[in-house]
Amino acid sequence: MDAQPNTMLEREYRVACKRAQERLESSYVLTACDPSAADFPQHAERWRAVWYVQTASDGLPEMLLALSVTFPDELPSVYLTIACAKRHEGMLHLDNSRLLCTFDSTAATPNAEVPGDVVLAVVERARAILADASIGEPAVDDFADEFKAYWGIEAPQEALALVRPGDRVKRVAVFEFFPAWNQTAILFADKAIAAELWIKAVQCRSKLRRSSGLYVPIGNLGRAPYPSTNREMFERLKALDPDALRHITHYLVNNEPPTWILFSIPSLTGRALGAWAHPQPKYLSGCGSDIRPTDGISGFRMGKCPPHLELNTLNGHARLVRATVTEVTSPRLIARTQGQERERAAGFVNVVGCGSVGSFVAESLVRSGLASKLRLIDPQVLRPENVQRHYCGMSDINQAKAVAIRRQLLKHFPQLECVAINENVLNVLRRSPKLLGDASLSVFALGELAVERRLNHLYQTGSLGEGAVCFVWVEPHLVGAHAVYLGHPTEGCLECLLGSDLEYVPRIIENPSQFSLREAGCQSTYMPYGGTDVQDFVSTLTRFLRGMVGSRKNVRFTWFGDLDAARNQGVAISRLYDDQVSFTSQIYPIFARQDCGVCL
Structure with a gap:
């Protein structure tokens, strides 16, 4: 970490950090985490102190407590170690950077007068979340309420939607931006003209690729981790929402990939949106050392392989292209x-x-x-x-x-x-x-x-x-x-x-x-x-x-x-x-x- 200034505010922050450390060491064993360590959180310049926190008398530490340079005016962050995060893959409140969500920073305000109590409360909250994760699997509804965080773990693209998430299956217009416009790669809309007017209004200068997609309301997508391949999505929907799977496979029969699926699932506040694209199929033929890519499957014309066979078997390994979706319709905003x-x-x-x-x-x-x-x-x-x-x-x-x-x-x-x-x-x-x-x-x-x-x-x-x-x-x-x-x-x-x-x-x-x-x-x-x-x-x-x-x-x-x-x-x-x-x-x-x- 770069040298810090010697201002009055900086001195107050240093004292608060020291007080927090002393209070925490009265209950737990702390070990400083070196910035070069694999466990060290991202954005090293943000942290004043990062400690391994050993919460049990035996065994290795499971978490790290990170204090920002503006602590105690900002809540501490808790990260799991790499080993612990692997054991708890798909756990509630855990994102792909190993950050464990303890308190909502919008709703919870740290009391700067008692920095020791603040760090203690955060660590205790983290311990409670880990304990709950060890007891058993959380309910599907718990994942639905935090769906965007978990869907976004393997979603490299961000999308906007001029589509209200309803209960009816429908075709939607898809506009892809090259390069991404303000970090947005895709725009979904009920009608192409609505998307065109929107793009013109925001003065987007990216090149556009236009296509159609399908909006499907999904009743249940289960628990995280969510499907990341054709086969996983096929099996998940077959078990939990066969009606949605039927609409998707019917659509894939008549539309060449890559094909975007915009979907919604029930959440605490209505319906949450997400999207995925089925990639262009890549088939393999031959055996042994003679395995090579091919454009189709014997017995089927190009693009006419039954979707259930392609998704579940022949092209089941293909990874879905996920996108997080933000609805930007007038009623929602x-x-x-x-x-x-x-x-x-x-x-x-x-x-x-x-x-x-x-x-x-x-x-x-x-x-x-x-x-x-x-x-x-x-x-x-x-x-x-x-x-x-x-x-x-x-x-x-x-x-x-x-x-x-x-x-x-x-x-x-x-x-x-x-x-x-x-x-x-x-x-x-x-x-x-x-x-x-x-x-x-x-x-x-x-x-x-x-x-x-x-x-x-x-x-x-x-x-x-x-x-x-x-x-x-x-x-x-x-x-x-x-x-x-x-x-x-x-x-x-x-x-x-x-x-x-x-x-x-x-x-x-x-x-x-x-x-x-x-x-x-x-x-x-x-x-x-x-x-x-x-x-x-x-x-x-x-x-x-x-x-x-x-x-x-x-x-x-x-x-x-x-x-x-x-x-x-x-x-x-x-x-x-x-x-x-x-x-x-x-x-x-x-x-x-x-x-x-x-x-x-």
Whole structure:
């Protein structure tokens, strides 16, 4: 190990390591493991100390305890010796590097104040796992719950799947990357077009080999170690899931190898995916010193050997090519962010106005899972002066905002269906009045009251379809922001909230126009606010919109920024919000104005 620095933190780590060693030596015999020893764990630079731990008074040590250079802020690791690992091949919680999983580092936090207790707890946990392994074979369900770790022991390739693991056997599209793209060698998809769009969105430049494969749900694959050859897989499935074997052999009859099989098995959280490929057959003929490879088997045409004969007998020795598989479908990714799959907009979501507010609204709607189909409409290009508070960056300047946002979103969310229209929304509706009508929700973040009033009128007359609409804007310095949500054309609309001077009546700042700024030149007036404040508002707005999915209510939503700072700076805050607290939000009903000529 390289020489360590003599910093205060490094000295604290050394003391903790010494204390841990002393505590452990009070219960066990420790022997330092030389970095050149075969038993020494991988990545030698990571470890401060590695000891053989002799847990019995007689016999050889079975495990090594490895303390990282940042112990005790990181849990110790336990490795089995090579000899012990061979005796316990296929044991639960043991990977192919001989690492024994004792505690989940995500769920367990070491107490740095008592490093001796930490190492003692880890060793005791390791001993308990070894003791359980010696008692008998664990249940099949135990292996299923940790299937990915064991399947990955002999899986040299990583794959992604745009396939939901269900109960139905089906063909899938297979795309292999040469060279691997970001360590991914294969992409599985229900349809080839979905894979092609995904690959284009992530800007993969690898060469592609396209083929078809078979998805098969397997009810039971047994215990680890899992099959690694044709014969082992044939025998395992024949004993545990003959129906799956029947589907696979039928598929192999009609498809030339190498052939990919995508499969799933039941697990604690649903179904876990894995994959294997049957290699090109390599047959041998002759006998004695005259044994030589051949392309086929006597009595059968090329590729027509019965699969059960090829897999179990003639080509049974051939090793399967395993791949670990990660599902990257939208429902699965969204479920990981929320703990469960949540309701989303049924159709398109329109975001009209892709500036500083609209760009972050679009990103948040997609990230939250509310929008899986997005239509972006904006006629403007992104100017350099707006980059600091926009979702897109300097690399996108002087490009159409809608197009730039679409490109950035697809790089991050390649499964998204997204359309960009670089045009004024009213001009679009003038030519195609029903274009927005298929949307479940339309968010208007225009900052142009005349256009918003026109859209409000069109909505009230039914010209924008049956989906909800939401008008969004912010106040100067983002002291506050507003959304007017209309779930149904009825009494109470945007027009009802405007005064005779066309100012929004329930605004937060009494005189917002005095805060407008302009730069040298015509058409340069702008409203000052920061990008971070926009993101704070948009995050709260997205939660509000998620709660309104399917609602036919008409309400107004107000988000309050740093009111305390605004008051301290002498900003005149409306008496409506005298008691309002900073960085909160409220939902209010919309009352129809008796003289409103739009909704009454």
